[in-house]
Amino acid sequence: MARWRFPDGFLWGASTSSYQIEGGNSAADWAVWEAEGRVHDSCGAAADSWNRYAEDVELAVSMGLGVYRISIEWSRVEPEPGHFDDDAIAHYAEWLAHARARGLQTMVVLWHFTNPTWLTENGSWEWDEAPARFEAFVRRVVPRLAGNVDWWATINEANTFARHGWLTGEWPPGKRLDYPGGFRVYARLADAHRRARSAIRELLGASTQVGLTHVVPWTHPAERGGGFSAGCIAFWDWLTTFAFLDKVRGEFDWLGVQYYYDSPCKTLHYDIDDGTPPRTDMGWRIAPEGLYAAVMLCWRRYGVPMLVTENGLADAADAQRSRFLLDHVAWLHRAIAEGADVRGYLHWSLLDNFEWAYGFGPRFGLVEVDYETFERRLRPSGELFGEIARANELPEGLRPDLRYADGQPSLAPNPDAGTP
Numbered sequence: 001m002a003r004w005r006f007p008d009g010f011l012w013g014a015s016t017s018s019y020q021i022e023g024g025n026s027a028a029d030w031a032v033w034e035a036e037g038r039v040h041d042s043c044g045a046a047a048d049s050w051n052r053y054a055e056d057v058e059l060a061v062s063m064g065l066g067v068y069r070i071s072i073e074w075s076r077v078e079p080e081p082g083h084f085d086d087d088a089i090a091h092y093a094e095w096l097a098h099a100r101a102r103g104l105q106t107m108v109v110l111w112h113f114t115n116p117t118w119l120t121e122n123g124s125w126e127w128d129e130a131p132a133r134f135e136a137f138v139r140r141v142v143p144r145l146a147g148n149v150d151w152w153a154t155i156n157e158a159n160t161f162a163r164h165g166w167l168t169g170e171w172p173p174g175k176r177l178d179y180p181g182g183f184r185v186y187a188r189l190a191d192a193h194r195r196a197r198s199a200i201r202e203l204l205g206a207s208t209q210v211g212l213t214h215v216v217p218w219t220h221p222a223e224r225g226g227g228f229s230a231g232c233i234a235f236w237d238w239l240t241t242f243a244f245l246d247k248v249r250g251e252f253d254w255l256g257v258q259y260y261y262d263s264p265c266k267t268l269h270y271d272i273d274d275g276t277p278p279r280t281d282m283g284w285r286i287a288p289e290g291l292y293a294a295v296m297l298c299w300r301r302y303g304v305p306m307l308v309t310e311n312g313l314a315d316a317a318d319a320q321r322s323r324f325l326l327d328h329v330a331w332l333h334r335a336i337a338e339g340a341d342v343r344g345y346l347h348w349s350l351l352d353n354f355e356w357a358y359g360f361g362p363r364f365g366l367v368e369v370d371y372e373t374f375e376r377r378l379r380p381s382g383e384l385f386g387e388i389a390r391a392n393e394l395p396e397g398l399r400p401d402l403r404y405a406d407g408q409p410s411l412a413p414n415p416d417a418g419t420p
Helices: 031-033 048-063 085-103 115-120 130-148 158-167 178-204 229-247 289-302 321-337 380-391
Strands: 011-015 067-071 105-111 151-156 210-215 218-221 253-256 262-265 306-310 342-348 368-371 375-380
Touching: 011 105, 011 306, 011 380, 031 115, 048 105, 048 375, 067 085, 067 151, 085 105, 085 218, 105 130, 130 151, 130 178, 151 178, 158 178, 158 210, 158 229, 178 210, 178 229, 210 289, 210 306, 218 229, 218 289, 218 342, 229 262, 229 289, 289 306, 289 321, 321 342, 321 368, 321 380
Parallel strands: 011 067, 011 342, 067 105, 105 151, 151 210, 210 253, 218 262, 253 306, 306 342
Antiparallel strands: 368 375
């Protein structure tokens, strides 16, 4: 057997989210945020995927992918309280049916950061009624989509949402250092997940598998000043991962693990400027071992099947994505070899998209998008990902000709060495 082969049936795919690619979501709180000048770009037509989804599906098919992830824009479906746009729901149903007809499995995330303006005006996810309103939305859309959905996920990255909306103030509703508010958001989103999972299982059968997706950092001692970091590591693991996931422990059937960069910890804080690792276009540290660490952390604590549902980098020149991809997937292979039940890997993202407060500058796509013409072009890294997906294995030797932009070679694990 090839050294880097993945289990039979392993799923290779790519992820997207509604607001970031669809365009025209004028009833979302982010549209108001942009109109108020809170960010330098307005999403506008985004990648125009609302009208061009068939092109996106064909790109995924052309790469030989097995699963395609989208999200449902709540504000498009329920632009006013209690008023549901059945045409919008039908459009999502057609989108998913087309993907299934082209041989793809589909994954649907029911909430990916954006909210109807009316929800945010009522306090966003601090509002006591928010979970019940979300459940009503779920009950409306799930029966219409069910025939063409393979993987249901309720909510995406509660920790990222709370951090940027209540601690840094970069996202709606723009609060800063409001830890009590952030914990209320955790509680409401946990309630929303439980309600949504119960509703889906009631509507589709008690055996329906319902998960959620969560970004998991790799916390570890910093190279400089990391000798007394154990307390800091424990705090950040709790705040970013356990404080939310433990609220719904035993109430998700699978977990989408999402990983982008590590958090080197010192005595009292983490230091993203520690050391000299290669960096993405956004200055994020590239630390592939962290994907292994994040997966193993969740496997040991929660013991449910997992998929990596987001992992990627901003790389406009596509100079590092291939190396990044090979190294991260090699570390994922190590986690699977050590017993972690990981069913698939979905790269973020299929397309270049609107990257929230960063606007259109960062380029995360396996596919390049011209935002004026909306022309799509598969990048070389996308071609490599397609080769991996079709073979269900990494190339022997992991392409030593590919290096990071700073000249560093592969950061993949040594398959002949023991666990670090």
